[in-house]
Amino acid sequence: MTYDAASRHPHSQPPKRTSVGFTSPSRGAWCTDASSGTVARLALHRFDWVCIDMQHGRYGHAELLDVARGRREQTSADLVVRVPSPEFTGIGFALDVGATAVIVPQIDSAENARAAVDAAFYPPLGRRSYGQIHPTWGAPAKDVAQANQDTICAVMIESAAALKHVESIAAVPGVGMLFVGPYDLSLSLGTTVQDLLADHSDDSALGRISAAAHRNGLMVGAYGGEPSTARRFADRGFTCRAWATDIWMAQTGAEAAFVDVVSNAVS
DSSP: OOOOHHHHOTTOOOOOOSOOSSSSSEEEEEEOSOOHHHHHHHHTTTOSEEEEESSSSSOOHHHHHHHHHHOOTTOOOEEEEEOSSSOHHHHHHHHHTTOSEEEEOOOOSHHHHHHHHHHHSOTTTOOOOOOOOGGGGTOOOOOHHHHHHHOEEEEEEOSHHHHHTHHHHHTSTTEEEEEEOHHHHHHHHTSOHHHHHHOOSTTOHHHHHHHHHHHTTOEEEEEOSSHHHHHHHHHTTOOEEEEEEHHHHHHHHHHHHHHHHHHTOOO
16 A cells, blocks of 8 residues: 555645655564664664664664764665653654654554644644754754655554554554554563464454554554564565564674674684
């Protein structure tokens, strides 16, 4: 499905997005370990986007600023931020430093989704305050219309309450993506991630989320964390996936290097 930004912003008819990293289909790297160097390297390794996790990662405001300042202009990977909460200023800060998209957790109702949209978009689409930070290190400023056009507000569906209200959440103008948090969602539903993925019944949680997204012209994404789970989400039609974490990639690379060392050891 092609994301039609104009259809989600009924008060304007802006030009097409110039950035297509955090869209559908795409594969992203998920970063938790607060290393601007790691983020810069991953952004150059064919990921479509790199997400900075400020909810469960070690990133704070200072670390996010370091990442944003250190981004290399030649990378095509979008900067995405999973903000700590739906709090208004946190969403604005992530976008002010240059993020293309925010992934907003703790969205349990249409009211929560509307609050996230309000924080992510300038008037007339929302109530975002104008105070872009990224031009202070030489990045180009965006005018309000372009910023509203380029911004994607992804809301997380990660609780039984969110699943109950998924249709009304998806219908909120300005929401651009439903993004599944499978670990919290499975905990809230009293199941496991594997059983969540294996449920193909007519009323399955993932089926309901995907259907609500498609009925409202939204992208649909999910946190995989490692490739095998990400592939299973792809099989379920979730086309914007967090393919692997920085920690998983470091551990897997270290293990592969150690195996190589052992197998080539000279006795």
